[in-house]
Every structure is written in structure tokens, then in C-alpha cells.
Amino acid sequence: MENPAQDKAFPVSWDMFHRDSRALAWRLSSVGEWKAIVCITRGGLVPAGIVARELGIRTIETVCIASYHDYDTQGRLDVIKPVDPKVVDLDDGEGSGVLVIDDLVDTGKTMKVVREMLPKAHFATVYAKPVGVPMVDTFVTEVSQDTWIYFPWDMGWQFQPPLAKETAG
Numbered sequence: 548m549e550n551p552a553q554d555k556a557f558p559v560s561w562d563m564f565h566r567d568s569r570a571l572a573w574r575l576s577s578v579g580e581w582k583a584i585v586c587i588t589r590g591g592l593v594p595a596g597i598v599a600r601e602l603g604i605r606t607i608e609t610v611c612i613a614s615y616h617d618y619d620t621q622g623r624l625d626v627i628k629p630v631d632p633k634v635v636d637l638d639d640g641e642g643s644g645v646l647v648i649d650d651l652v653d654t655g656k657t658m659k660v661v662r663e664m665l666p667k668a669h670f671a672t673v674y675a676k677p678v679g680v681p682m683v684d685t686f687v688t689e690v691s692q693d694t695w696i697y698f699p700w701d702m703g704w705q706f707q708p709p710l711a712k713e714t715a716g
């Protein structure tokens with residue numbers, strides 16, 4: 548099965564996300580140099596800002612894709628906005644000189660669509676699951692396929708009942 552039930556939780560705090568995105572920038576800094584970042588919205592917006600700051604990249608473009616319409620179930624993949632041709636054509640019309648950033652790769656379907664637009668770009672994510680790993684050139688942390696990653700922008704503070712109350716009765 549390509550994407551089994553994702554019943555393990557990997558919660559990520561803002562601090563963790565900042566540290567892991569900086570680690571991504573650190574890895575990328577020894578891989579190459581890029582003229583522009585293309586971030587895959589919306590999840591890619593946050594790491595793209597951090598990596599752009601670390602690597603001194605000021606041209607930042609978006610490709611707007613949505614597929615997980617129903618929380619954790621992937622549906623039809625919608626390209627809401629393609630990459631600006633000015634960015635595709637920076638070097639050779641195939642994405643050389645472009646760094647594509649997303650928060651994570653899961654099945655790899657989102658990355659595959661963007662790879663078709665920018666075949667020579669470098670693809671990077673902060674987190675990766677095994678099925679998606681072949682689609683990404685650089686990432687920081689791998690989690691198992693049956694794990695759901697909870698990002699800080701999707702979370703909120705909530706009262707936690709004390710253990711004693713949970714186990715009573």
C-alpha cells in the first residue's frame with residue numbers, strides 16, 4: 548500500500564521547525580548556489596523564508612498546489628498557480644539555478660508535478676517519508692510512512708487533563 552494509515556504522530560514546534568529549516572539551509576550551502584527559490588505553497592512558504600535568509604536568496608517565487616483537501620487524505624492534485632516563466636527561464640528553461648522548497652515529501656506526487664515543470668532544479672524539503680525520498684535531492688529528517696507530521700501553524704494550545712483523571716474509574 549502506497550500510503551498506509553498514518554497513526555503515529557510527529558509534532559513539530561516552531562523552535563524545532565526553525566532549527567530543522569536552518570539545518571536544511573546548512574546542507575544546501577555545500578551543495579550548490581541558486582538564483583531563485585520556488586516554494587510550493589502553502590507549506591513551503593515557511594522553510595523558504597528561512598532558507599532564503601540563510602543563503603542570501605532574494606528572488607522567491609511560488610507554485611501553488613493543493614492535494615490534501617480533506618485533512619490527511621490526498622485527493623486530486625490542483626495546480627492553482629504555475630511557476631512564472633521568468634523564473635523557469637533563468638538559465639536554460641528547465642529550472643537550472645532554481646531551488647524548489649517544500650515542508651515535506653510524503654507520497655512524492657506533489658514533487659513529481661513540480662519536477663515536470665522544472666526538471667533541472669534542485670528539490671529540498673525539511674521532512675521526508677520513505678515513499679517520497681526518491682523525489683527529493685536534499686532533506687533533513689526522515690519519518691516513517693505511517694507517521695503524520697503536525698506543523699506548528701496547524702496547531703493550537705489545548706488543556707491536557709491530568710493523568711490521574713484520565714486513568715480514574
Ligand SMILES: O=P(O)(O)OC[C@H]1O[C@H](OP(=O)(O)OP(=O)(O)O)[C@H](O)[C@@H]1O
Pocket residue numbers: 587588589590591612613614615616621649650651652653654655656657658679
Ligand atoms: O508528497 P505528497 O504526498 O504529494 O504530499 C506532500 C504535500 O502535501 C502537503 O501539502 P498540501 O497539499 O496539504 O497543501 P498545503 O501545503 O497548502 O498544506 C505538504 O505541504 C506537501 O506539499
Ligand SMILES: Nc1nc2[nH]cnc2c(=O)[nH]1
Pocket residue numbers: 615651653694695696697698
Ligand atoms: N501536515 C502534514 N501534511 C501532510 N501532507 C502529506 N503528508 C503530511 C503530513 O504528514 N503532515
Ligand SMILES: [Mg+2]
Pocket residue numbers: 587588589590591612649
Ligand atoms: Mg504543501
